[in-house]
Amino acid sequence: MTEVYLDNAATTPMSDNVINVITAEMKNDFGNASSTYELGRKARHVVDLARQKAAHAINASESEIIFTSGGSESNNTAIFGTAHSRQNIGKRIITTKIEHPSVLKPMQQLQREGYDVVYLDVDENGRISLADLKEALTPQTILVSIMAVNNEMGTINPLAEIGAIVKPSNAYFHVDAVQGLGNIDLDVEKMNIDLLSTSAHKINGPKFLGFLYERNAINLPPLVYGGEQETKRRAGTENVPGIAGFGEAISEIAAIDKGQLQKKYQKLQGIILNQLEEAQLDFQVNGGIKEYDSHHILNLFFNDISTTLLQTNLDLAGFAVSGGSACTAGSIEPSHVLVACFGKKSPRINESIRISFGRFTTEKEVRAFANQLVKVVSKLQNK
Missing domain, CATH: 3.90.1150.10 (Aspartate Aminotransferase, domain 1)
Known part of the structure; x- marks a missing residue:
């Protein structure tokens, strides 16, 4: 029986080039990227090259890219990191009712911790009202988290307009771009985005890998503690073959x-x-x-x-x-x-x-x- 796969919003098949890159890295560059000898330096170069590709894809700096285990970890890091490090400013957070569970469940946890979370309504097309967003913003708002593209209906949010509204406030603007990367153009500078989450397996890359863009002016506490990888922002030995494959996947979608x-x-x-x-x-x-x-x-x-x-x-x-x-x-x-x-x-x-x-x-x-x-x-x- 012929199988036709039409569930690419759930995951995508890895491209042949990505598979080849990962395979080559597993064979040739198996060193720990934190080691200082030659094998380690080769692995570090692979990671740095992928970081450069990721930064270029969203118009960011390399120092603003943190490799993670995927979209869920990136979202959790952005949300909990912001909430716990900025509670002296306020405890108000704004999101929407149609976010991914990896955004909504952290929000629910923060509510249990005493945070004031506002869930913006959407119309039948899945769109928020920008007027509602403006009304919900207060000086105590520390985070606005709105996805780039809805994973069930494909609704594209007006990120540039939202970013312009949030920028003058005290809030950081976080975007879950898991469905956005590869499908729409993303520019963190033009869109005034402070934090952005991605996932490799949505763009024909490997599973269990993603990155979090964190604007240089922001210094969130890590979600994962341990070693000093990712400039002390995300502990854990880097998955060098996977990161190499992610970099290749980013290069492929950037060229389209x-x-x-x-x-x-x-x-x-x-x-x-x-x-x-x-x-x-x-x-x-x-x-x-x-x-x-x-x-x-x-x-x-x-x-x-x-x-x-x-x-x-x-x-x-x-x-x-x-x-x-x-x-x-x-x-x-x-x-x-x-x-x-x-x-x-x-x-x-x-x-x-x-x-x-x-x-x-x-x-x-x-x-x-x-x-x-x-x-x-x-x-x-x-x-």
């Missing part, structure tokens, strides 16, 4: 025009939507598919078909799609993103699937998927 990539994804979305419309099926798009949405994600609601049933039928036919965030897929709770957008009583929260493309997704694969989706939905809706 994000506008052209979005046009490709928009065309793939169109193939699916056109076939569903031609079949006159009962469906709706969750969120938007306009210029302020990342077209690598398409979230669809199919009336009277449960997410689990539709997913299972597609899986049996060899097509991998998601019911929402892969990090919460094992939960019996409905998608918090769809709840925030449409309310707890909406049928959408239990009758929607997420389709997500990657740069290796082909038009042939998407046409095959669209054909199968029409067959499955036609069958299930006519029961």
